[in-house]
Amino acid sequence: MQISEAESVVMEVLWQRSPLTSEEVVAAVAVTQQWQEATVKTLLNRLLNKGAIEAEKDGRRYLYRPRLRREDWVMDESESRLSRLFDGRVAPLVAHFSRHRKLSTEDIDELRRLVEALDQENDDGRKR
Numbered sequence: 001m002q003i004s005e006a007e008s009v010v011m012e013v014l015w016q017r018s019p020l021t022s023e024e025v026v027a028a029v030a031v032t033q034q035w036q037e038a039t040v041k042t043l044l045n046r047l048l049n050k051g052a053i054e055a056e057k058d059g060r061r062y063l064y065r066p067r068l069r070r071e072d073w074v075m076d077e078s079e080s081r082l083s084r085l086f087d088g089r090v091a092p093l094v095a096h097f098s099r100h101r102k103l104s105t106e107d108i109d110e111l112r113r114l115v116e117a118l119d120q121e122n123d124d125g126r127k128r
Contacts, residue, residue: 001050001052003050003052003068003077006039007047009032010040010043011047011066014065014066015066018063018064019056020064021058021063022040022062044064052066053065
C-alpha cells in the first residue's frame with residue numbers, strides 16, 4: 001500500500017492514539033503542519049479509500065483508526081527503498097552513510113551490537 005508523505009503524517013497521529021475524530025486529527029497535525037482542516041479531511045478520505053484506516057460512526061461524527069499496522073508499513077517502505085536504491089542490500093546502505101559521515105558514535109555502537117547478536121544467533125543455529 002502506497003502512503004504519501006503527507007498521508008504518513010496523519011497515519012503517525014492515528015498510530016500514536018486512536019480512535020480520533022477528524023477534529024482531533026486536525027488539532028494533532030497542527031502541531032507540526034500548517035495545513036487547513038480541509039487538507040487533513042482530504043488526507044483522511046484518501047486513507048479511507050486505500051483501506052489504510054477505517055471510520056466508525058459515533059453519533060454525528062466519525063472516529064478514525066488505523067487498519068494498516070505501522071510495523072507493516074515501515075517494513076514495506078524500507079524494503080522498497082532498499083531495493084530501489086541499494087539493490088536490496090543493507091551493507092551498501094551502511095557504507096553510504098559511513099562515507100558521508102552520517103553515522104554517530106551511538107549508531108556505530110548499535111550496529112556493532114546488532115552484528116554481534118546476529119553472529120550469536122548464527123552460532124546458536126549451527127550448534128543445533
